[in-house]
Amino acid sequence: MDSITEGIRKAFLLIFSLDTELLGIIFLSLKVSGIALVIATITGLPIGALVGLKRFPLRRVTISLMNTFMGLPPVVVGLFLYLILSRSGPFGFMGLLYTPSAMVIAQSILAFPIVASLSHSAIVNVDPIIKQASMTLGATPFQVTLNMMREARYGIISGVIAAFGRVMAEVGAILVVGGNIAGYTRVMTTTIALETDKGNFELAIALGVILLMISLIINMVLHLIQRKGMVKSGI
Amino acid sequence: MSLVLSLTDIWKSYNGKPVLKDCSYSFGAGIYVLMGPNGSGKSTFLRICTLLENPDEGKINYFSDTHLSLPLLRGELKWGVFSENNIFKKRDIELKRRITLLLPRVGVFNTTVFKNAAYGLKIRGMGHDEIEKKVNTVLEFVGLSHKKNHNAIMLSSGETQRLGIARAMVIEPEALFLDEPTASVDQENTEIIENIILNMKEENGSTVIIATHDTSQAERLVGRVLIMQNGKIIEKTF
Numbered sequence: 001m002d003s004i005t006e007g008i009r010k011a012f013l014l015i016f017s018l019d020t021e022l023l024g025i026i027f028l029s030l031k032v033s034g035i036a037l038v039i040a041t042i043t044g045l046p047i048g049a050l051v052g053l054k055r056f057p058l059r060r061v062t063i064s065l066m067n068t069f070m071g072l073p074p075v076v077v078g079l080f081l082y083l084i085l086s087r088s089g090p091f092g093f094m095g096l097l098y099t100p101s102a103m104v105i106a107q108s109i110l111a112f113p114i115v116a117s118l119s120h121s122a123i124v125n126v127d128p129i130i131k132q133a134s135m136t137l138g139a140t141p142f143q144v145t146l147n148m149m150r151e152a153r154y155g156i157i158s159g160v161i162a163a164f165g166r167v168m169a170e171v172g173a174i175l176v177v178g179g180n181i182a183g184y185t186r187v188m189t190t191t192i193a194l195e196t197d198k199g200n201f202e203l204a205i206a207l208g209v210i211l212l213m214i215s216l217i218i219n220m221v222l223h224l225i226q227r228k229g230m231v232k233s234g235i
Numbered sequence: 236m237s238l239v240l241s242l243t244d245i246w247k248s249y250n251g252k253p254v255l256k257d258c259s260y261s262f263g264a265g266i267y268v269l270m271g272p273n274g275s276g277k278s279t280f281l282r283i284c285t286l287l288e289n290p291d292e293g294k295i296n297y298f299s300d301t302h303l304s305l306p307l308l309r310g311e312l313k314w315g316v317f318s319e320n321n322i323f324k325k326r327d328i329e330l331k332r333r334i335t336l337l338l339p340r341v342g343v344f345n346t347t348v349f350k351n352a353a354y355g356l357k358i359r360g361m362g363h364d365e366i367e368k369k370v371n372t373v374l375e376f377v378g379l380s381h382k383k384n385h386n387a388i389m390l391s392s393g394e395t396q397r398l399g400i401a402r403a404m405v406i407e408p409e410a411l412f413l414d415e416p417t418a419s420v421d422q423e424n425t426e427i428i429e430n431i432i433l434n435m436k437e438e439n440g441s442t443v444i445i446a447t448h449d450t451s452q453a454e455r456l457v458g459r460v461l462i463m464q465n466g467k468i469i470e471k472t473f
């Protein structure tokens with residue numbers, strides 16, 4: 001019990017003294033997840049839109065795959081990446097294992113189906129009259145697509161934020177491919193997992209508090225956007 | 236002279252049930268009022284005229300003397316334009332951009348009234364200042380200036396129809412098709428909308444084709460009366 005209260009006390013000391021190790025970990029977490037999110041959005045959003053608006057063979061299969069991959073176990077993604085990035089793997093020559101780049105790749109893979117799938121459902125839920133109205137006004141197919149995406153913007157943003165929440169909280173994939181190397185690949189979740197294991201609670205608790213705050217903020221923003229979307233569509 | 240459009244021997248059926256049967260008609264400048272009972276095929280006809288849908292058979296020709304610079308000045312349009320898969324070619328879009336259809340359900344975009352009205356100009360790549368000028372004029376014309384920064388979703392049904400008209404008018408179509416623009420609005424808005432249509436005719440002598448089942452509307456709009464009957468268009472003479 002003592003060690004826990006002591007841990008909490010020291011944790012808050014760390015937070016309020018803006019400890020450089022702590023800040024470095026937080027910064028790396030945000031950076032890795034942020035870049036992963038950008039990659040997932042750049043790739044996932046067009047694919048979500050494509051699947052939502054165009055008819056092509058294997059479209060149904062693609063949708064099911066996207067939905068299934070939304071729930072990919074992070075540790076399995078980590079294992080898979082480990083196998084192809086490890087020295088004996090097909091991409092081993094790139095030397096990416098245990099680097100932040102590997103962590104970005106892992107989290108992009110986790111975030112991609114979330115962005116794609118939630119963008120897809122936001123776009124298919126847009127009233128088809130929008131497509132017709134855009135066409136009557138002379139929109140090209142590409143312009144029609146952009147307009148549908150604009151109509152779906154609240155749902156799309158929700159998807160992106162949900163993906164951010166998922167990768168920020170994820171530990172399995174980045175632990176396996178990042179290796180939790182101090183000052184290099186340590187992020188919030190991996191540090192919490194390993195410091196707790198070692199009985200060093202102060203850093204773990206400090207990071208836990210901050211992670212909790214970040215996810216609270218993410219949820220608040222998500223809630224606000226969803227509410228705004230509902231008001232705007234007159235529901 | 237504005238755009239002339241002429242349809243020849245148009246056939247269209249849905250699920251084996253014929254709606255348009257060997258339907259032909261030519262439109263020049265002026266107001267046309269297309270009447271006929273519900274389900275007679277008015278909307279189908281308008282969608283085919285405006286290339287939202289392909290006929291099963293038949294031909295549509297567009298002629299124009301005004302836009303000599305366009306590659307389609309005496310163009311003939313072939314099918315495969317607006318199929319389900321949206322396979323359409325560049326020159327089709329050039330032609331399409333000269334005509335427009337106001338759908339019975341307007342389909343306002345979830346953004347401001349101003350941005351709704353500006354859409355057609357924006358996708359044509361028009362500059363900001365010119366858009367601003369034209370949109371303000373057209374919103375004034377339909378009496379929506381005071382709501383230009385409101386979200387269009389929040390408009391009443393009469394205002395929504397007026398916005399739909401503004402959004403279509405602003406692109407200065409050579410032929411404007413209106414599908415039951417007053418079906419869902421009150422008396423007051425019906426009058427406003429009819430006045431907008433009459434003013435439009437006086438201002439630029441364009442071709443306006445209105446589908447309606449309000450029999451007195453034709454008289455008020457002093458247009459030519461067309462009746463959709465047995466899948467054909469019949470011109471009513473008095």
Ligand SMILES: Nc1ncnc2c1ncn2[C@@H]1O[C@H](COP(=O)(O)OP(=O)(O)O)[C@@H](O)[C@H]1O
Binds near residue numbers: 254275276277
């Ligand atoms: N997309 C469609 N799919 C199937 N049937 C349709 C479709 N569009 C119209 N129809 C049918 O075609 C007939 C004519 O419809 P419509 O053109 O809307 O008539 P109107 O506008 O005169 O009321 C109706 O019987 C309608 O059910």
Ligand SMILES: [Mg+2]
Binds near residue numbers: 277278279414415
């Ligand atoms: Mg109709």
